[in-house]
Amino acid sequence: QNELHANLHQDVMLNLLDIHEIKGDINKMERTAHESLNEARQVGEIKNEILFAERDAYALILLNRMDEAENLLISSVEKCDDQMVGTLAILYADLGMLYANRYEYDKCLVNYNLSWRTASTKGIKEAEILCLLNLANLHRSLGNYEKAMDYIQRGLEILIDAEDVRRSVQLQYSIANIDYEIWNVETAKGLLTE
Numbered sequence: 001q002n003e004l005h006a007n008l009h010q011d012v013m014l015n016l017l018d019i020h021e022i023k024g025d026i027n028k029m030e031r032t033a034h035e036s037l038n039e040a041r042q043v044g045e046i047k048n049e050i051l052f053a054e055r056d057a058y059a060l061i062l063l064n065r066m067d068e069a070e071n072l073l074i075s076s077v078e079k080c081d082d083q084m085v086g087t088l089a090i091l092y093a094d095l096g097m098l099y100a101n102r103y104e105y106d107k108c109l110v111n112y113n114l115s116w117r118t119a120s121t122k123g124i125k126e127a128e129i130l131c132l133l134n135l136a137n138l139h140r141s142l143g144n145y146e147k148a149m150d151y152i153q154r155g156l157e158i159l160i161d162a163e164d165v166r167r168s169v170q171l172q173y174s175i176a177n178i179d180y181e182i183w184n185v186e187t188a189k190g191l192l193t194e
Contacts, residue, residue: 010040010048013032016032017029017033017059026059027063030056030063034056036052040052046079049079050079054094056072057076060072061101064101066101073091073095073098076091085118085119085124086122089115089119089124089127089131090115090127093127093134095111096112096138097134099111109135109138112134112138113135115127119131128158129155129171132152132158133170133174140174145181148174152178156172173192176188
């Protein structure tokens, strides 16, 4: 019963953090994540510690407290084991986002690629598609439109089996944005209409 209670408490707190993020109350998200992280450290639950550290680091990125976020994410990556592949993919993606915000594009690419490979190796389709979308958005912002399109096409190929309409629309929207930026307006209009 205590284990069930602990798992339920963890799930409630993680969902509460998501609600704070959705509502845009990032300061409250960070405070709650930090408190939950400290509780997990006191109990000695590595899995919970890593999950709350990821949420805390994500909030810190949104608050532009990059050094603190980077330290949390790197220490969390080092603590992950083979059972936490999905979480590891998320940690690498967060590091990629952090480095993109710092304009450290080489480090950003390394971490986005690590995230993608980690998700791909274990067949975590949702995480893999998000990684490909992150890579596409990064290359698009750098003006590497062909590379961005390649990543989006890979994502669409994965979605053929998944039948995930939301992600499919998200990827097609990304293609339309690229077409619009390279003045392929008619193609962009067709994709947006679809």
